Amino acid sequence: MTPELLRETERFLHEQIPLTAAMGVRLEQLDGGQLLVTAPLEPNHNHLGTAFGGSLSALATLAGYVMLWLELGDRDAHIVVRGSTIRYLRPVKGQLRAFCERPDAAGMETFRATFHATGKARITLRVRVEHADRVCVEFEVTLSRCGSDHSRLSRSSGLDTVSVEPFSWWAWTVTKSSVFVPVGTVRPASNTAAFGEDMGVDDQASYSICIE
Numbered sequence: 001m002t003p004e005l006l007r008e009t010e011r012f013l014h015e016q017i018p019l020t021a022a023m024g025v026r027l028e029q030l031d032g033g034q035l036l037v038t039a040p041l042e043p044n045h046n047h048l049g050t051a052f053g054g055s056l057s058a059l060a061t062l063a064g065y066v067m068l069w070l071e072l073g074d075r076d077a078h079i080v081v082r083g084s085t086i087r088y089l090r091p092v093k094g095q096l097r098a099f100c101e102r103p104d105a106a107g108m109e110t111f112r113a114t115f116h117a118t119g120k121a122r123i124t125l126r127v128r129v130e131h132a133d134r135v136c137v138e139f140e141v142t143l144s145r146c147g148s149d150h151s152r153l154s155r156s157s158g159l160d161t162v163s164v165e166p167f168s169w170w171a172w173t174v175t176k177s178s179v180f181v182p183v184g185t186v187r188p189a190s191n192t193a194a195f196g197e198d199m200g201v202d203d204q205a206s207y208s209i210c211i212e
Helices: 003-016 018-023 053-072 105-118
Strands: 026-030 034-039 078-088 096-101 120-131 134-146 151-155 162-164 169-174 185-188 205-210
Touching: 003 018, 003 026, 003 053, 018 053, 026 053, 034 053, 053 078, 053 096, 053 120, 053 134, 105 120
Parallel strands: none
Antiparallel strands: 026 034, 034 096, 078 134, 096 120, 120 134, 151 162, 169 205, 185 205
16 A cells, blocks of 8 residues: 555545544555554543543544545445444543554455445454553444445336435335335335335325335
8 A cells, every 4th residue: 555545545534524634634554454544632632631532433433444445445435334332441642543454355355245246245344542552442343335325226117227325214206107126125104014026006105215
């Protein structure tokens, strides 16, 4: 990984995720085994003068996010955080330094194969925050990738495919001539019942579409 690519990625993050600029986040290095992401203490301390827990969590999340992003080599990859756990072991009294372990080759191969087959995949990465050669924070984050920023629902009538943003609820008006064959979960807005492939719908009824 070249320093130029890290600086380019860092600039992109500062532009697209303003919090990273406010925190003073830097992508320091990516060697064979881990990514190092840092931030200065000054804009990230609490009332005691040690690193704020929220800043530590944000930096650890970012380290995992960037690691997967760089491993994929695709700036347009749609990556979302699905969950995380954190343990604060001791205070950080200086520069915040988050180390994300590089996923093993087998794990990434499985991730890519799952994404290719289904249009979505998830992976869990480990991050630690160190100060004075001691581990101060242990963190795990589960990240998902979704296909091309959109999931698709196709109509059984053979009409054009409808694209819907993933991980969101959308109200969609359908007619009897446009029954959906769902990839995710499709149900009436009233939530009274679920319906699946080739089931009829009320004329001009409103439905909520959930993609997971």
